[in-house]
Amino acid sequence: MQEMDEFIAMLRDSAEGFLADFQASAAAQTTIAEPRPLQRELWSAMADLGWLGLMLPEAQGGLALPLSAAAELVEVMGRYRFPVPYIEAAVLPAQVLASAGNDPLAAQLASGEQLFCLAWQDHPGSEEAFADCTLQDGKISGNKSFVAALEPGSKMLVCVNANGGAAIGLVDSAAAGITVRRSASASGSFCRVSFDRVPFELLLSGAAAQQALASALAAGRLLASAFLSGLARACLRDTVEYLNQRHQFDRKLSSFQTVSHRCVDMHIHIELAEAVWRVAAESGTAATLSAAKARASDVAQDVCRQAVQLHGAMGFTEECAVGEYLRLALQYGNWLGGANAMRRQFQSLRQAEVPV
Amino acid sequence: MTPMTIDRDALSDEEFRGQLRAFLAEYYPAELKQDFYRPFRRLRGEPANQWLRTLQQHGWRAPAWPREHGGMGLSFRKQLIYHEELEHAGVARIIDLGETQLGPTLIKLGSAAQCEHYLPRILNCEHVWCQGYSEPNAGSDLASLRTSAVLEGDEFVVNGQKIWTTHANDSTHIFTLVRTGKYAKKQQGISFLLIDLNTPGITIRPIINLAGEDEFCEVFFDNVRVPRDNLVGELDQGWTVAKALLGYERVWIGSPALAGKALDLGQHLVQQLGLESDRGVMDQLAQLQADLHDYRLLYSRICDAIADSGKPPGPEVSMLKVYASELLHRLTEFNVSISGEYGAVVGDVELAGPSAEVTATDLYWQLMMARPVTIFAGANEIQRDILAKTVLGLQA
Structure with a gap:
């Protein structure tokens, strides 16, 4: 257990470094309403880090890490608003190939030579x-x-x-x-x-x-939740920083209660989202996983939309990062089950899983 | 075996839980359980004291107190289990401030003589304590309090007024914050003073609240003479004494227990009123169910972190108070809103739906009993100020 904790800390650290460099590079630039092609060079670099086969067995060129470790990595990706289809092109297909026990194909995915x-x-x-x-x-x-x-x-x-x-x-x-x-x-x-x-x-x-698809969707939903939770946290952090800097009426914007209290509520909701996806990653039931996706989908979209308002006119422009956060919140908040659908699923599942 | 010799902290978590569950099943009176009529049932006065004495006789009293002072000496983690099991068994809440507030304060900052005199009397309910902090002009801004205590020889002479003193009319004693000195900073010059409510010069006036209960009181002090020995901690240092316990208070106020009871009733009402095919109602319910589910996970995450760290809770526990109290609001509002005309009733009502079943409840009482939770122990607006500053780093 302790070994795994240390490993996860290392994984997060190396992800921070890699993603911060990427964030600062021209490759991180996003455009509006244009399909964004996957950058093969970047994909190879992710393969070299072991990310593409993170959960695949070692025989398939993977690192054989548990889903909870992948969730930690993806949470960091969310924090760096990483606009790359890691869940889509690495996690979902890998889960299916692992279920199929197809070593050659899985190895091709893990090495990045073949896209799935x-x-x-x-x-x-x-x-x-x-x-x-x-x-x-x-x-x-x-x-x-x-x-x-x-x-x-x-x-x-x-x-x-x-x-x-x-x-x-x-x-x-x-x-x-x-x-x-x-x-x-x-x-x-x-x-x-x-x-x-x-x-x-x-x-x-x-x-x-059917089982292969179910496990792929479960993994995808969990990781999307972790991504959204990290995304929302970073978006709120940037917003707080902006509010602490900007003066109007001879006061910092952060000193207005109507502003600061909204930030507090967003913070509480992010804490909720993180508590739920972490339990879902370790030991959660199907109901908890649905709850995690519902919560994270709502929270990330809400935080990113509110960030637009709290940045004022600046928030409505592409001059700051708010738009990048919001578009990723839309992506992972509405794909693989939106908040309403996931909450309904939670409601019907929880009846079968009455707690002690 | 006398209570003092039992060390339940040494049990495994499962054994501990099992023993407590069995004890509650055998000894807690069925007619005093929380139910659909009184999901937030509270005991006060003699029924409360009787139950506390039963706990005492069987070694289940004062979970947080060290064993050498007559408590159970439980770790924080076992205290959480203790509270979970009480919730699970539907045990009514008791505001026992002697146990939860004063005892731990005396153990930490009181003199040996104070501990020896007061602690056993708290445990056997000979003394029942209320908390005299708030004043008409010192609510959330508590440090503005003005009730004065002037030292004359070996006695303080106390003059002033306390308000929102819960259950003063059921109590024998009051622990107070009083002004003993004037300093530049208003948090200084406050002292923590223990007062016997039988002392001449004290008048108690109950205040009827929105739920129709007289649990709040005003307490007036007119030249009340209090022995100097009743001072806890140093003179003028009462603010520090009182603050020492605030973190734990917010953890317990943040418990999801009450919200759980309100949701149980809500789910029952949905069924009984035949609303399960109403998609709008079911979606509202799903939101509340998800909110409570997620909040329970956050609550245990934060409590586990406190237990693991072995340190008192930090300012982040204000989150718990804010979310739990507002969730309780929303749940009691949901229960009224889905109940149609029954929602217009003030007091007891027998609620009937398409089936023959009838539910005796009091939606009004529940709605109103949820109101003050967002106000007391520091209004939620104040909690948000604390969180904005200390947790998010938003600058003033």
């Missing part, structure tokens, strides 16, 4: 993944929505309906018969993907496929 993405969602707002796309004669047809981190050369892990059963398999994103409609997001882009008789290589089927 997970195409799971049948319809926006739905948890369904194994209905819309159907497999026939080794080829799939149908649609997937909000596929994140679909990059040139990516291999897609697609959830499909194989004669009424669940299956997950590999699809080459360059194959004929694929149509993509791309929208921009803070960390890259989302795609609506249509398949028309596209070749499909089976990796997992039946209950194993």
Whole structure:
């Protein structure tokens, strides 16, 4: 346990250094309403740090760390408003490949030489993944929505309906018969993907496929919560710094109670968010995980929106970082389950998990 | 085995929990449990003293006091379990300021003679204490207090007025903050003085609160003569004496227990009133359920950190008081808002829904009993000022 604590402290430290350097570089610049391509050089550097295969077994080129360690790393990414699809292109596909026990593919992911993405969602707002796309004669047809981190050369892990059963398999994103409609997001882009008789290589089927997807989504939700919690904390920290510096009416803005009390409330909500995702990472039930995602999604979006107001006109510009925070809060706060959906899920799950 | 010889702190957490649970199941009177009628039930007067004596007889009294002073000598972690089990068993709350406030103060800063005289009498309820801090012009700004104590020979002569003195009319003694000196800083020149409420010159006037209870009182002091020996700590250093316990007070006020009881009732009302198919109500309920769930996790996280550090709570515990009290507000408001016309009733009501079941409750009492929690022990606005300055570093 102590060894793990020390390891996590080292992981966080090295992440701080790497992310601070990235933050200061030109590569960190973001644009509005334009899909942001994944930077392969940066991705290789993340592979060198062991981040891409953080939770993969050592046999697959990974570090075999627990989910809680990944959550710690991602929380630091949130603090540095890291606009890179780590959860999308590393964590989600790695969870599926690990479940499939596919060593060569997992090793390719961990080394960064091959990009992967997970195409799971049948319809926006739905948890369904194994209905819309159907497999026939080794080829799939149908649609997937909000596929994140679909990059040139990516291999897609697609959830499909194989004669009424669940299956997950590999699809080459360059194959004929694929149509993509791309929208921009803070960390890259989302795609609506249509398949028309596209070749499909089976990796997992039946209950194993369902479990693989469930574990990938659970990991994704936990890490998104940790990211949002770190993001909100940094956004509030920057806001407090700004309020302490800026004078109006011969007073510091921070001295106005209407301003400072709002900051206190944001702080309390961030503390709540962190308490919940940490429990979810260590020992939490499914209900606690849903609660974590609901809380973090609400808190991060609220803190970042309030930061716009508290920065005054400056907050409405791209001259300060508030917009970058807010766009990432929108990304991870509304993807993989928004606050309302997650709270409803929490409500129905908690009835099955009545505490002692 | 006498209570003094039992060392329950030496038990494992599970054994401790099991023993306490069994004790409460056997000895706590069913008719005094918190229920849908009185989810925040409190005991005062004789029923309270009876239960405290039962605790005393079985070695479950004064969890935080050291064993050499007759307490249980529990670690902070076991105190948390103690409070959890009382909550779990529906044990009514008792405002026992002798145990929670004065005892620890005397143990820390009182003289040996004061400890020897007062502590056993607190434990056996011969003395029941109330707290005389607030005054008409010294509420959240407590250091502005003006009740004076002037030394004449071996006695202080006390004149002035205290207010919001909870349960003064059930108490035998009052511990007070009084002004004994004038300094540039108003926190200086305050002393901590113990006063027998039977002393000539004291008048107690109950104040009826919004819930219809007379638990608040005004206490008037007219040339009240108090032995000099009743001074706790140094003369003029009473502010330090009083402040020593504020952190712990905020931890206990921040307990999610009351909110848990209010949510239990809310969930019951939703069922009974047939509102489970009302998506709007269910979403409001989901928010409250998530808020309490998340808050419980934050509360244990902060309490664990205090237990691990072995140090008194820092200013961050003001968060607990703020969030728990406002959550309690929202829960009692939810319970009124979903209850339709029943929400208009002031007092007891038998609430019936589509099923044959009837719930006896008092939504008004609950709504009103939740109000002062955001005000007492430093209004939430003051807590936010403290947090803004000390935790967030927002500059004045």
